[in-house]
Amino acid sequence: MTAPAAAAEHYLAAHRAFLGNGAGAAPAWLAALRARGIARFGELGFPTTHLEEWRFTSVAPIVATPFALPHGGGTSPAERDLEAFLLPGAGRHRLVFVNGRFAPRLSATAGLPAGVTAMSLAEALVRDPEGVRAHLGTSGADAASAFAALNTAFLADGAYVHVAAGTVVPEPLQILFVATAEPEPVVAHARTLIVAERLAQVAVVESYAGAEGARYLTNAVTEVVAGEGARAEVYRIQRESLGAFHVATTHSRQGRDSVVHVHPVAFGAALARHDLTAVLDGAGSSCLLNGLYLGDGAQHFDHHTVIDHAQPHAESHEYFNGVLDGRSRGVFNGRIIVRPGAQRTDSKQTNNNLLLSEEARADSQPQLEIYADDVKCTHGATLGPIDEKALFYLKSRGLGAAEARALVTYGFGAEILGRMAIPELRAQLDGLVRARLLGGGGSAG
Amino acid sequence: MTSIESQVLQPYKYGFVTDIDSDTVPAGLNEDVIRLISAKKGEPAFLLEWRLKAYRHWLTMKEPRWANVTYADIDYQAIRYYSSPKQQKKWDSLDQVDPKLLETFEKLGIPLGEQKRLTGVAVDAVFDSVSVGTTFKETLAKEGIIFCSFSDAVREHPDLIEKYLGTVVPSSDNFFAALNAAVFSDGSFAYIPKGVRCPMELSTYFRINASSTGQFERTLIVAEEGSYVSYLEGCSAPMRDENQLHAAVVELVALDHAEIKYSTVQNWYPGDAEGKGGIYNFVTKRGICAGRASKISWTQVETGSAITWKYPGCILQGDDSIGEFYSVAVTAGRQQADTGTKMIHIGKNTKSTIVSKGISAGRGQNTYRGQVKILKGATGARNYSQCDSMLIGDQCGAHTFPYIDVRNSTATMEHEASTSKIGEDQIFYCKQRGLSAEDAVSMIVNGFCKEVFRELPMEFAVEAQNLLGISLEGSVG
Numbered sequence: 058m059t060a061p062a063a064a065a066e067h068y069l070a071a072h073r074a075f076l077g078n079g080a081g082a083a084p085a086w087l088a089a090l091r092a093r094g095i096a097r098f099g100e101l102g103f104p105t106t107h108l109e110e111w112r113f114t115s116v117a118p119i120v121a122t123p124f125a126l127p128h129g130g131g132t133s134p135a136e137r138d139l140e141a142f143l144l145p146g147a148g149r150h151r152l153v154f155v156n157g158r159f160a161p162r163l164s165a166t167a168g169l170p171a172g173v174t175a176m177s178l179a180e181a182l183v184r185d186p187e188g189v190r191a192h193l194g195t196s197g198a199d200a201a202s203a204f205a206a207l208n209t210a211f212l213a214d215g216a217y218v219h220v221a222a223g224t225v226v227p228e229p230l231q232i233l234f235v236a237t238a239e240p241e242p243v244v245a246h247a248r249t250l251i252v253a254e255r256l257a258q259v260a261v262v263e264s265y266a267g268a269e270g271a272r273y274l275t276n277a278v279t280e281v282v283a284g285e286g287a288r289a290e291v292y293r294i295q296r297e298s299l300g301a302f303h304v305a306t307t308h309s310r311q312g313r314d315s316v317v318h319v320h321p322v323a324f325g326a327a328l329a330r331h332d333l334t335a336v337l338d339g340a341g342s343s344c345l346l347n348g349l350y351l352g353d354g355a356q357h358f359d360h361h362t363v364i365d366h367a368q369p370h371a372e373s374h375e376y377f378n379g380v381l382d383g384r385s386r387g388v389f390n391g392r393i394i395v396r397p398g399a400q401r402t403d404s405k406q407t408n409n410n411l412l413l414s415e416e417a418r419a420d421s422q423p424q425l426e427i428y429a430d431d432v433k434c435t436h437g438a439t440l441g442p443i444d445e446k447a448l449f450y451l452k453s454r455g456l457g458a459a460e461a462r463a464l465v466t467y468g469f470g471a472e473i474l475g476r477m478a479i480p481e482l483r484a485q486l487d488g489l490v491r492a493r494l495l496g497g498g499g500s501a502g
Numbered sequence: 503m504t505s506i507e508s509q510v511l512q513p514y515k516y517g518f519v520t521d522i523d524s525d526t527v528p529a530g531l532n533e534d535v536i537r538l539i540s541a542k543k544g545e546p547a548f549l550l551e552w553r554l555k556a557y558r559h560w561l562t563m564k565e566p567r568w569a570n571v572t573y574a575d576i577d578y579q580a581i582r583y584y585s586s587p588k589q590q591k592k593w594d595s596l597d598q599v600d601p602k603l604l605e606t607f608e609k610l611g612i613p614l615g616e617q618k619r620l621t622g623v624a625v626d627a628v629f630d631s632v633s634v635g636t637t638f639k640e641t642l643a644k645e646g647i648i649f650c651s652f653s654d655a656v657r658e659h660p661d662l663i664e665k666y667l668g669t670v671v672p673s674s675d676n677f678f679a680a681l682n683a684a685v686f687s688d689g690s691f692a693y694i695p696k697g698v699r700c701p702m703e704l705s706t707y708f709r710i711n712a713s714s715t716g717q718f719e720r721t722l723i724v725a726e727e728g729s730y731v732s733y734l735e736g737c738s739a740p741m742r743d744e745n746q747l748h749a750a751v752v753e754l755v756a757l758d759h760a761e762i763k764y765s766t767v768q769n770w771y772p773g774d775a776e777g778k779g780g781i782y783n784f785v786t787k788r789g790i791c792a793g794r795a796s797k798i799s800w801t802q803v804e805t806g807s808a809i810t811w812k813y814p815g816c817i818l819q820g821d822d823s824i825g826e827f828y829s830v831a832v833t834a835g836r837q838q839a840d841t842g843t844k845m846i847h848i849g850k851n852t853k854s855t856i857v858s859k860g861i862s863a864g865r866g867q868n869t870y871r872g873q874v875k876i877l878k879g880a881t882g883a884r885n886y887s888q889c890d891s892m893l894i895g896d897q898c899g900a901h902t903f904p905y906i907d908v909r910n911s912t913a914t915m916e917h918e919a920s921t922s923k924i925g926e927d928q929i930f931y932c933k934q935r936g937l938s939a940e941d942a943v944s945m946i947v948n949g950f951c952k953e954v955f956r957e958l959p960m961e962f963a964v965e966a967q968n969l970l971g972i973s974l975e976g977s978v979g
Binding site: 418426 | 568891893894895896897898899900901902903904905906907908909910911912913914915916917918919920921922923
């Protein structure tokens with residue numbers, strides 16, 4: 058048996074054990090969803106670099122490690138350990154998950170405004186099964202990705218946010234997935250479902266973190282559904298351990314005149330792959346993808362984004378900046394699809410990469426697929442070292458060479474942070490970016 | 503139907519079949535056919551060996567299907583791999599040439615016969631698979647330039663062929679290149695000696711005749727140290743109802759400080775309004791800037807063919823070498839084009855420029871697919887890419903798939919792409935100034951392509967503008 062096939066068999070066996078382990082008590086539709094997931098995973102198997110979508114990212118290290126589902130009573134982090142990953146002063150409400158399992162002791166959901174539901178998926182399956190059923194797994198993300206299919210196969214817990222029609226959530230909701238250092242490498246199939254009904258407004262800060270140096274796999278799927286005129290902002294802060302692997306799928310679907318903002322920021326993990334799909338399925342909808350990745354050491358970041366303009370009069374803006382140092386590597390693949398009839402689409406995409414060292418490497422693949430004629434679509438990509446002209450300008454203003462370099466580099470990150478609407482989060486990320494880019498090194502945490 | 507659509511759908515203006523006896527090999531492909539082709543052409547042993555090796559490798563390969571084009575499966579055993587006009591003797595003057603043949607060239611506007619001195623273009627006309635006339639050979643010979651058909655080059659300069667054949671596009675490079683290597687019938691060969699600036703534009707006019715004969719020509723151009731050559735390739739094919747496969751290979755070699763400029767105007771039969779017939783143009787074109795500060799420039803205007811699939815590329819091996827790619831691709835009717843370039847930066851301070859303009863009309867599908875690869879040693883490499891698409895009509899498509907791979911942090915690479923339609927305000931402005939909608943479109947499209955057209959040699963620039971006009975007539979209403 059080949060290594061990927063053997064690894065796939067490991068997860069198929071784990072799934073059989075999972076079903077026999079009490080998970081079988083799920084409602085029939087959830088069992089069917091899981092069955093679909095594991096069947097799809099069986100069909101796809103782990104991706105290899107022979108696949109166009111995975112050309113630049115080898116998952117061999119993930120395949121080589123037999124990640125196990127965590128047992129119940131593992132170590133639990135202390136509340137003060139989490140502080141660094143939570144927002145100070147904003148967002149009293151939070152859901153915390155340890156190795157993929159809801160940790161009520163660390164979470165705070167009391168006093169949520171009327172019309173706002175924020176709870177674990179496991180609880181939601183009991184209290185609002187129809188609400189969950191209407192949206193969970195409907196994105197179709199698991200059909201295309203073996204990892205998303207695997208997540209669906211092991212679907213048991215996760216975060217559920219539901220905002221009723223016309224409700225505006227005043228404060229950002231925080232969702233934190235933490236991984237602890239376990240004797241055996243574990244996998245957490247983190248799952249998040251965010252539903253903003255008609256004219257609802259919500260901001261969610263979804264963070265991923267882990268014990269320093271721990272080796273584990275986070276396999277996350279986030280589904281966002283924005284109803285007519287709704288507004289959903291998702292800040293996705295990835296600060297995994299530098300020994301960890303992070304594979305994620307984010308899928309959003311938008312109704313008429315809705316707004317979705319996704320801000321993926323990647324600091325951590327040895328290998329991080331993030332597939333983002335935004336479907337603009339309503340006329341007049343608007344979407345922003347605003348991403349930043351900071352690589353150092355031997356880190357590998359891969360972002361694959363698809364913006365699918367299915368309806369007319371919609372607009373999308375996509376900005377991804379990467380700063381790569383050490384031997385790190387950044388991969389960006391951005392596809393914009395304009396479906397037949399999606400007239401008056403306005404779509405803009407940019408991917409800028411700054412290479413700080415000789416060994417750093419970047420690959421960029423912006424793609425346009427356009428089947429309508431009355432559209433305005435542009436994309437741009439740049440790769441290169443720091444602009445000598447910018448350095449010269451700053452030096453002519455009296456800055457030292459090192460300061461000038463630091464300032465230009467910082468500006469690369471600051472541009473992305475400037476589009477974020479939560480001041481506390483912006484300040485926190487700004488501190489992290491400064492530590493990383495101005496302080497010279499520092500850990501990913 | 504809008505006036506622009508009606509013009510897009512106008513019949514192909516260059517469709518005709520010259521009826522002369524062809525000496526053809528039966529359909530099908532096996533080692534015997536290859537031996538027969540090689541024997542008919544009186545080739546040396548090394549070339550036959552090379553063909554057979556390519557054929558054996560081809561048998562192990564799968565036809566690639568990753569391109570963004572759709573077509574029915576090709577039956578490689580139904581193709582006749584060799585066809586040449588019956589007369590095999592050499593002529594002393596053009597008077598002895600079959601008048602029907604001359605008539606064909608006349609219709610194509612090839613400057614043979616009297617025209618040759620007036621136009622000052624040396625022409626190596628490939629009629630199906632064998633060269634029938636070569637002009638200006640003496641003028642070129644004076645400079646030491648070799649410009650002849652590939653078969654002549656094999657006979658007269660086997661050492662050069664053996665040295666350079668397959669060095670840029672190896673016979674195992676891809677499915678169609680391997681097929682070409684196995685069965686190629688003829689093509690052009692040009693050799694520019696050290697320090698010589700070729701005094702005229704070299705030109706060849708390929709033409710496909712004889713039903714079911716895929717044309718597999720091979721072009722090899724070698725520019726020695728400090729030399730310069732500009733090469734023109736123009737195409738037209740008669741109207742056919744069955745698809746004809748065309749899998750050519752072009753190899754360019756530029757040594758120290760040499761410059762090769764390769765221009766193509768491709769106007770093969772695109773098929774009828776339903777997309778029936780038309781040429782499959784699956785071409786491998788690649789140049790290597792082997793020497794220091796050498797330069798290779800590709801300019802192409804693609805208006806014909808049912809399916810175009812080609813990526814003229816440059817391997818920038820020598821330090822300070824330069825690669826350029828300028829392209830206009832037009833797809834109307836049901837044409838499909840998947841075209842672009844490959845720039846592989848190996849040497850230090852290598853530079854490449856890519857300007858691609860895609861125009862889609864009717865139900866045309868136009869894809870830009872390009873790769874820019876900057877390898878580890880390419881310190882100070884620079885690339886600029888610009889891919890613009892224009893959409894005319896709501897049933898066409900324009901796609902952009904650039905691949906950017908940078909492995910040296912001192913390299914700078916910029917890519918820009920845009921897609922748009924002709925603005926109603928632009929047309930309104932032109933009409934207000936007294937131009938018809940048709941002229942306005944023509945003017946806007948020509949402006950859109952200006953950066954590419956200005957790279958073309960004079961004669962081609964005019965032809966290209968005319969072709970564009972014909973291809974898009976009636977596309978906007």
